[in-house]
Amino acid sequence: MKGKVCVFGSFNFDVVATLPRFPLPGESLVAKRSMMGPGGKGANQATAAARAGARVHYIGKVGNDEFGKTARRSLEQAGFDVLTLFVSRDAPTGNALIYVAGKNAENMIAVDPGANLTVSEQEVNQCLPALAAADLLLTQLENNLGAIEKMIDVARRNNTYIILNPAPYQPVPERLLAEVDLLTPNATEAGQMTGITVDDRSTALCAAALLHRRGAKNVIITLGIQGALLSETQGQxxxxxxxxxxxxxxxxxxxxNGALAARLAAGESLREAALFAAAYAAVCVERAGAAASMPSLEETVARLNQYPDIQIEALAPTA
Structure with missing residues (x-):
């Protein structure tokens, strides 16, 4: 059964350069290749959720410029059930400058949010029926915090499951952490939220424990090629x-995040959905680009079947 996922989040126009390594300050490097295309955490996660099998309503905002026109054309072809795309008269469409480098294809990103930071209360109010009808709300921190808080408040009143991906990092009130069902920072964001340098299992456990004390119910901290920590009320x-x-x-x-939302909305447990999401992300990183690299449900099932011995490892209770 397909679940209904509402994704509120950013659209950015991405400019990506692939380099042998990251440049030093003041240094110019010749890129191996470059590409331009649709991106932004909201649009990317909505695309992933749709390709992973969910019925998706994507809500975003762009500028009244050429990038905004490109955004609409791209998003109308992304396979969403419903698209709500607001347009700013003054702010430009968000954009991101991305370096990809090294054998593990790590990235560095600079974002100009533009119109993403101008979502008004009136625009949020237009989305209330969509939030009420959704099984799950997935949002991030690449929009203005007031709009994010209002979306989460409405979803909570309608008993909608809420995932907050706290990226890019900005301070959020503990009240907001307590309203979400699942918090999904990466290692860097978990460190920024807690003051703990997160680089392995033990430090991830410490950061998750602190986030729980601050109100977070369930936490997934992703650590790239090391894997991810799932910390929930039943254990780690x-x-x-x-x-x-x-x-x-x-x-x-x-x-x-998008694949995780899709499988949770379809009725899977958090642990089942997290394992699926890990396989989905593994297929994704083998392709260039962000939104364009999102795999299908069938490709992810094939990766899971290719490695049947890979399973979630239950961790011993911490003191």
């Missing part, structure tokens, strides 16, 4: 990283 578990030949890790986190 380690989500493995599936084998992959990485070409571009830019969309990996968005792939994970």
């Amino acid at each position: 578990a380690w989500i493995p990283c599936f084998p992959a030949r990485p070409l571009d890790s830019t969309g990996a986190g968005d792939a994970f």
